[in-house]
Amino acid sequence: MPSHTHPARGMRDFLPDDVRRRQYVIDIVRRTYERYGFEPLETPALENIETLTGKYGEEGNRLIFKVLRRGEHEASGETDLALRYDLTVPLARVVAEHRAQLPKFFKRYQIQPVWRADRPARGRFREFFQCDVDAIGSTSPVVEVEMIAAVSEVLQSLGFTGFDVQLNHRELLTAMLNAAGVCADRHTDALVSIDKLDKIGQDGVRAELVARGVGDAAAATCLQAFEDKPTFDRLVSQDERGKKAAENIAAIMALAEATPAKGHINFTPRLARGLSYYTGAIMEISVPDLAGSLGGGGRYDGLIGMFSGENIPACGFSLGLERILVVMTERQMFPADVQASGPDVLVTIFAADSRIESLRLAEDLRAAGFRVEMYPEADKLGKQFKYASARNAALVAILGSDEIVRGEVTIKNMKSGEQSSLPRTAVAEHLRGLRPDLGPRTDLGSRTSDLGSRTSDLDKQ
Secondary structure (H helix, E strand, C coil): CCCCCCCCCCCCCCCHHHHHHHHHHHHHHHHHHCCCCCEEECCCCCHHHHHHHCHHHHHHHHCCEEECHHHHHHHHHHEEEEECCCHHHHHHHHHHHHHHHCCEEEEEEEEEEEEEECEEEECCCEEEEEEEEEECCCCCCHHHHHHHHHHHHHHHHHHHCCCCCEEEEHHHHHHHHHCCCCCCCHHHHHHHHHHHHHHHHHHHHHHHHHHCCCCCHHHHHHHHHCCCCCCCCHHCCCCHHHHHHHHHHHHCCCCCCCHCCCCCCCCCCCCCCCCCCCCCCCEEEEEECCCCCCEEECCCCCCCCHHHHHCEEEEEEEEEHHHHHHHHHCCCCCCHHHHHHCCCCEECCCHHHHHHHHHHHHHHHHCCCEEEEEECCCCCCCHHHHHHCCCCCEEEECCCHHHHHHEEEEECCCCCCCCCEEEEEHHHHHHHHHCCCCCCCCCCHHHHHHHHHHHHHCCCC
C-alpha cells in the first residue's frame, strides 16, 4: 500500500466546495466571451514535443513537462510528447492545421488545464487552468480593444472594481533597449529580466541584466526609463517603429473609452511580459494590494507562421483562474449560494414502505428547479434532521404514512425550526414563497428557462 494518499506534488484534489466556486467563475468567463463572438475550442493535453519547444524562450523551455517515449523505446530516455505548457501555442498549431475550415476572423475561447514542470510553492502549481481568449486574422487595434473589454466585463461580473489593465508595446520596449545601448542579441534576455521587476525589484533586475551581458550603463538607463516617462518617451522616439507603436497604444486607449474597459487602462512602460512570441501590444491585469497579476496577454503576429509559413496576425489574453479563485475566496466575493454547500431541500424516508413516495416528491421538487438530496435510509427523524443540519440544507421535507394518507407534506425550516403541513400539490409553490432565495440556482443554466411550465405541471398533480 502507498505510504500516503495526497496527490503528486504541484497537483490538487478539488472537493465539492472548490468545484462549485471554480465552475461559477468559469461559467461567467464562458458566457461573457460568447457574448463577444468568441467560439469554444479544445486541444489535446499532449502535444508533439517539437510543437512546444522553441516557442517560450529559454526559461519556458525548461518548464515544459516532457513525456518519455513508451514501450520498446522507453529505455532510450528520449521524449517525443509533452503536456500543454499553455493554450496559445496549441491554438497556433490548430489554426495552421485547419485554416481552410476556419472563418477569416477566427475568435476562440479555451478553458483547459496546462502543466509546468516548475518547483511547487505556495500559490504555484504544476497543473492549473487557463481561461484564454484569442482573435486571429486582423491587425486592427479593435482586436485588442474588444479583448480588453471582454476581460474587463468578466472581472466586473465577478465583483472586481478597482483593477487596472496595464498596457505596453513590445516595439516600444525594443526601441527603448536600442536607444539605451542594449545589443539586439541581448533583447530577449533583457525582457525576461525586466518582466521580473515587480518580483525582485530594481536592484535584482539590474544585477540580472548585468549577469545576462547588458552593460551597467545600459541597465541603469533602462531602469531610469521605467520610472520616468519623459525619459522613456525620449528613448522610444528615436526609433520609427517606436513611434508607430506609440500611435498604436494611443489608438487602443482611445477606442477603449467606448467599452466596459473605460477607466481601467493604464499605459505602463515597465510592463514586459517574458514570453518571447509577443510582437506588439502587451497587457496585464493588476489589482490593488495584490502581488502579481490576474492575467495577461498580447499580440503575437509571428507565432502561427512558425507552423504554417504564413504571416497571420493574432492577439490573445489569458485569465489566471487559480489566482482569481484565491482572491475571491479570501475577500469573500462569491454569492451565498456558491459559497455555501448543501441542498435546498432534504427529503426524508420515514419508513421502508414510503420510499417510493419520497422519491416521487424529490423528483417533483427537482423538476421545479430545487436542489434536492434524498436521505437514503429509513431512520429516526432526529438523525435525519442532524444530517440535514450538517449538510446545510435549508428545508427538510417529511413524508410519513400520515402525510401520505392526507396528501400532505410536512416542511421544517432548518434555520427557524418552524414546521408546517401543506397539500402535496402545492409544495413547490409554498417552498418558493417560504424561502424566495431558493429555487433556480446560479449554476442551473438553461434549466431555469423552462421552470414556469414545469412548476405548472407539478401543481396539477
